[in-house]
Amino acid sequence: MAELRPSGVAAGATAVPLCASSALEERGRALLFDVLEYGRPVRAFALRFDGRVHAYLNRCAHVPTELDWQPGEFLDAEREYIVCSIHGAHYHPASGRCAGGPCGRGHLTEIAVSESDGEVRWYPSRDIRPALRD
Numbered sequence: 001m002a003e004l005r006p007s008g009v010a011a012g013a014t015a016v017p018l019c020a021s022s023a024l025e026e027r028g029r030a031l032l033f034d035v036l037e038y039g040r041p042v043r044a045f046a047l048r049f050d051g052r053v054h055a056y057l058n059r060c061a062h063v064p065t066e067l068d069w070q071p072g073e074f075l076d077a078e079r080e081y082i083v084c085s086i087h088g089a090h091y092h093p094a095s096g097r098c099a100g101g102p103c104g105r106g107h108l109t110e111i112a113v114s115e116s117d118g119e120v121r122w123y124p125s126r127d128i129r130p131a132l133r134d
Contacts (some may be wrong), residue, residue, distance in 0.1 A: 009112050009123045013123050013124070014123075014124070015114060015121035015122065015123055016121060016122050016123070016124060016130050017119060017120075017121055018031065018033060018055075018113070018119075018120045018121055018122050019119075019120050020118060020119060020120070021053075021115055021118045021119060021120055022118070023120075024046060024048040024053055024120065025048060026048050026049075026050075026051070027047075027048070027075060027079040028047070028048065029047075029072040029073060030046060030047035030068070030072045030073075030074050031045065031046045031047070031072065032044070032045050032058065032068075032071060032072055033045070033046070033122075034131040035057070035111070035128050035129065035130065035131055036128070036129045036130070036131050037057065037127055037128050038127055039129075042057055042058070042059065042128075043057075043058040043066060044056065044057050044058055044111055044122075044128075045058050045067075045068070045072070046111075046113060046120060046122070047074060047075075047082075047093065049093035049094055050093075050094060052094070052115075053113050053115050053120050054093055054094060054096070054110075054113065055110070055111040055112075055113045055122055056082075056096050056108040056109060056110055056111060057109040057128070059108070059109065060084040060086065060087065060089055060103065061089065061091075061098060061103045061104075061108060062084065062087055062101070062102040062103045062104075062106065063086065063087060065084070065086050066085075067083070067084045067085060068085060069083075069085035076090070080093075081093065081099055081100075082096075082108070084101070084103075087101065087102050088101045089101035089102050089106075090103075091107070091108055095107070096108035096109070096110050109128075111123070111125075111128060112125070
């Protein structure tokens with residue numbers, strides 16, 4: 001199956017393998033991974049919601065702090081919203097847009113992802129690049 005490039009990803013952009021599709025359960029624990037935003041290390045996460053994989057920087061739009069209340073745990077008790085563990089801001093998992101709380105009109109920083117042939121990949125952008133590995 002050919003890889004479907006997400007909209008907004010430049011032609012020729014090289015996808016970075018992230019995980020096997022089976023590693024992301026529907027509305028389950030997210031996969032954490034490290035990236036560089038403007039050359040600085042930042043944690044990111046990918047989760048499956050309503051059958052699609054979504055990825056964001058692990059940073060609240062309200063206050064730049066990591067969102068998860070336990071490593072990889074981002075969703076509320078009803079598994080409907082991504083919730084900031086510090087201030088309770090709620091975000092729509094499929095869009096990253098603020099759904100309530102102190103995030104106002106903010107949104108999470110999205111990372112483009114694709115899924116094909118049993119693998120999830122992410123696409124670096126001008127601002128978000130793969131973290132250097134030792």
